[in-house]
Amino acid sequence: MSELSSPYGSWPSPISAGDVARGVRRMAFPSVVGDEVWWEESRPEEGRTTLMRRDADGTVTDLLSAPWSAGTRVHEYGGRAFLPVPRRDDKAIARVGVVFCRSSDQRLYLLERGTREPVPLTPEPEEPAALRYADPALSPDGRSVLCVREQHARGAVRRSIVAVPLSGRGAEDPSAVRELVSGADFYASPTPSPGGGHLAYVRWNHPRMPWDGSELRVGALGETGLSAEYTIKGGVDESVVSPAWVDDATLYVASDWPGWWNLYQAGTTGQPIALYPAEEEFHASPGRLGNRSFCVLESGKVVALHGHADLTPGVYDPDTLDLTPVATDLTTWGMLDTDGRSVVAVASAPTEPPCLVRLDPVSGRVEVLRRAAEELPDPAYLPVPRQERLPGRYGAPVYANVYPPTNPGAGARGPAPYVVWAHGGPVSVSTLEFDLAKAYFTSRGIGVVDVNYGGSTGYGRSYRKRLHKEWGVVDVEDCSAAARALVEQGVADPERLAIRGPSAGGYTALMALTGDTFACGVSLFGVTDLLGFAESTHDFESRFLDSLVGTLPGFVERYRERSPVNRAGDIDAPVLLLQGLDDPVVTPDQAFSMATALGRGGTPYALLEFEGEAHGFTAEDVRVRALEAELAFYARVFGFTADVAPLELVTDPPEPRLAPEPAGPPGEDAAADPGTAATGDEGADPPAEASPGDRGSGEQAPHPAGTAGASASE
DSSP states (O other): OOOEEOOTTOOOOSOOHHHHHHOOOOEEEEEEETTEEEEEEEETTTTEEEEEEEOTTSOEEEOOOTTOOBOOOTTTTOBOOEEEEEEEOTTOOEEEEEEEEBTTTOOEEEEOTTOSSOEEOSOOOSSTTOEEEEEEEEOTTSSEEEEEEEEEETTEEEEEEEEEETTSHHHHOGGGSEEEEEOSSEEEEEEEOTTSSEEEEEEEOTTOOTTTOOEEEEEEEETTEEEEEEEEEEBTTBOEEEEEEEETTEEEEEEOTTSSOEEEEEESSSOOEESSOOSSBSSOOTTSBTOOSEEEOTTSOEEEEEESSSEEEEEEETTTTEEEEOOOSOOEEEEEEESSSOEEEEEEETTEEEEEEEEOTTTOOEEEEEESOSOOOOGGGSOOOEEEEEEOGGGOEEEEEEEOOOOTTEEOSSOEEEEEEEOSBSSOOOOOOOOHHHHHHHTTTOEEEEEEOTTOSSSOHHHHGGGTTTTTTHHHHHHHHHHHHHHHHTSEEEEEEEEEEETHHHHHHHHHTTSSSOSEEEEESOOOOHHHHHHHSOGGGTTHHHHHTOOTTTTHHHHHHTOGGGSGGGOOSOEEEEEETTOSSSOHHHHHHHHHHHHHTTOOEEEEEETTOBSBOOSHHHHHHHHHHHHHHHHHHHTOOOSSOOOOOBOSOOOOOOOOOOOOOOSTTOOOSTTSOTTOOOSSBOOOOOOTTOSSSSSOOOOOTTOTTOOTTO
């Protein structure tokens, strides 16, 4: 195809907003049991998440018929919501069923092999969705599942680790659900020892987040719960993740004690020992419950993901102390599981949508079991990013993925318009995972630079701590520095720079507009009022701002100074605000107040609010509308003609409205991305963001802060 000269932004593209919004089947939390593989899979067109099984002969079965949907809302960001469980019929033949948390009512259900109707395992709560379950593990005797339980009552939240009998007694008799341990604010990774004598788990308390400080605890497991508990590793300034038993007296765990999440061996007594010290991460940030980045094989070897923003697999041999990389073209791996022999995971690359893969640890062979999408745009329209280490303020590095305008049939002279994508979290990360939303812009001639600003995961604890007390400063400086670096390289037009982001990224975008680097900005369900956010957000993040900004009431003036709603007078660049009206994380009043402040100052803006949408947009028509509005916004500001309807900007404040009622629970079986809550977000958002781009397309749904794989769509 011959290249046609056309203004940047106006290039003809085969990738429509509908293509992005329809998205792909997002697969999450695969489990392997012998020759069978199980996983969660989103159905964007149905608005739900189902459970899938692949048999030894390659047959794939959808286990949940509509409207059943799996998903947990623990921490509002969720995580692993299901577990295959062996059951025995009267012939003592093992038949694997599945336990899962239902999206709508948050109860646990058991789906027996060969049946279509799940049966409840946990009681119906007094208030809708008030008892929530996540991160299940099978008890050693196979009679119950151990999981994190979250209880909501009269505005208070209480968490514990419980044992839920597989017999179903707990559905009618709440006392049959045994509480094993409680007292901490948060729990994760209930992990019984092989012999059943001990239970390991992770806990932490407000005001810390799990990437700040947590403890690996072990106790004797008995009929009455846990006894003789003690801390093996971790503390207020050390994050521990994903304990895994090697035998009844030895565990492996990831800890960031040396400044990076490295692997340690810990006995039930004695000092933990580092297995492979390295200045790289061996685990994704603990934003989503049940997301494991290493697993122990029957041979004693360990398959571990490692790297920086993007993790890839290697095989660690504890006898030789060698870590052997696995050769793979897939750049971004996550969610490992093993039955001791084979390993399954979800992996992706810039031009390869997420795949369910099986890894043979002996041969290193990677087998693709299922692709998220079979039909893709011509790869010539998909941008291949450059990973860059750009200069930031005072010489500090800024890590970014640069996606240049990419279209085989069009071109233009001179530097291109670029949009800085600020990921949500803010303790999260932008990876090289396939993202069709980026291609929607780059194929039309608009470059994207996805910035892992200070505070992002993947670059060690010191890089994360750059954001401590500096949110709204360091993130803004790094995003601005990345844009200026591209201008200095001659690839970006200094007059046509934009910034956009979801949730915490929306906050960063709005704060960046108080400077003079960007010509416009887009906030997707972004934080605008820090004091209001601290008062209204959910329990998991209710003390997150202590570390990001400062403790209240001592730092109340800093909260005011760093709130975009109070800095609207410093913004003279146009703003697009996109907001769901049922968002319990960043409530709708945040965007409305920002629109009011901009209008009072005469700054051009557009406020698009969507009924029925929470923290991340799920309805296909809403995702299309939001994405096309964003393109139309850039067209208006940058002066090109786009293939979408124009967007009207106003300079008057919106009409005042009564305060909205608090958001209720999601609709029947409303589904989030696999393993994520329908209301997920990231750190002011942490995780775990869905933007117009899609739940299940390149543009990901909300991820908890610090979650690997969270995209700028957060």
